[in-house]
Amino acid sequence: MARTTDGDGTPVPQRLLAAATRLFADRGYDRTSVQEIVEAAGVTKGALYHYFGSKDDLLHEVYARMLRVQQERLDAIADGDAPVEQRVRDAAADVVVTTIDNLDDASIFFRSMHHLSPEKNKQVRAERRRYHERFRALIEEGQRSGVFASATPADLVVDYHFGSVHHLSTWYRPEGPLTPRQVADHLADLLLRALRP
Amino acid sequence: MARTTDGDGTPVPQRLLAAATRLFADRGYDRTSVQEIVEAAGVTKGALYHYFGSKDDLLHEVYARMLRVQQERLDAIADGDAPVEQRVRDAAADVVVTTIDNLDDASIFFRSMHHLSPEKNKQVRAERRRYHERFRALIEEGQRSGVFASATPADLVVDYHFGSVHHLSTWYRPEGPLTPRQVADHLADLLLRALRP
DNA sequence: CCAGGCAGACTAACCAGTCGGTATGTCGTG
C-alpha cells in the first residue's frame, strides 16, 4: 500500500475534507475549484477522485458530519433524566456551542443546501427533520406538563431558536467580546424566558 | 428611442431584475447564467448589458431594493410616538411580514452576500449595520426605561430576532397553515415574552 | 438622419471529471 499520509500525519481523505470545508466556507461551493482544494490539501485531482466520487460528495460529507454530531448530542441530552426545562436549556445551549465551534461547517450548511444533488439534498433534509422533531418533542413535553407556555406552536418555537443558531455564522466572531459559552447561555436564556408561562 | 417595453407593459430593466430575482432565489447566483436571465425576461444579452454593468450589478440591485424598503419601514415605526413596547412589537412583526412577502429577496439576501464584489459587499454591510443599530436602539430604549429586561445585551437580542427572520426563507411555505401575519404575531410575541422583566 | 435600444455571434477563460500511467505495498507459492 502506498502513502496514505504525507508530510504531516493526517490521512489524505481527511486533509481533503478539511481543505474543502475551509474553502467552501470562505468563498462558497461554486467559487471553489477542485484544483484549489487539492492544492490546499497538497495532493492532486487523482487523489481526490480516488477517495470521493465527485465534488458534490465532498460537500455531502460536510453535511453528514455535522448532522451526525448534532443529532448524537441532542439525543444524549434529550434522553437524560433532568427536568424538561433543564433538558431544553441544555440542548438549546449545546447546539449554540457546537455551532460556534464549527462555524465553517455552519456557514456552509445554510448557504449550500441547493448545491447538493437532489437525492443528497433530500437525504439531508430528512435527517435535519429528525433533528427538528426531536427538539420539538422536547418543547411539546414542556408545554403539556405546563412548565412552558403553549401560546406559540412548538414548531415555530423550534424554528425561532434555530434561526438564531443559523444566524451565528453571519455575525459571531471569535475575537468578539463574548465566549461561545456566554453566547450559548444568553440564547438559551432568551428561549427559556420566551417560554415562561 | 426604441422599445423599452415589450409584449407586456413592464420596462425591460424591471423585467430583467424580476427574472434575475426569481432565478437567483431558485438556483442560486452562480447556478444562474446570464443567458437564462435574459431568456426569462424575453430579451438578449445586449439588453442586459445595456442597462446593467455586470451580472453582479443585478444582484446588488436586489440588495439595494430590499435594504431600502426595510429601512424605510423601520424608520417609520421607530419614529412613531407609540410606547417603546409597541414600537418594538410593530417593528419585529413588520419585518417578518415584509420578509415573507418578498421571500425570494430574503433567500437571496442571506445566501449570496459573498457573491457581491468586495466594495458592494462592504456597502451592503454598512447599510445593514444601520438597520441593525436602529433596531438595537429601540431595544436599549426599552431596557433603560425598565419595560424590558436587561439580562441580555441588546445586540444579542437583535441578532436573536433577525436570526429567526433570516431563517424564514428556509422553512416558510405560503401553502402552510400560518398566514404571514400569524407568523409575524407569533415571532413578535416570542421576542416580547423573552424581553419581559 | 441620428442616437438610444437592442440583437446575437463571438471570445477568452475556466473547470469538473477522465484516463492512462507509475510507484509502492501485500500475498500466495514454490
Next chain:
DNA sequence: CACGACATACCGACTGGTTAGTCTGCCTGG
C-alpha cells in the same frame, strides 16, 4: 525467502462543455 501477480494510492495532462462579457451592426422613433 525470492518472485511474480495483483491491488491500492496517487499523478497530471487532457477533454468537452459552459460562461461572463464584448462588439458590430440593425432598427426605430423623434
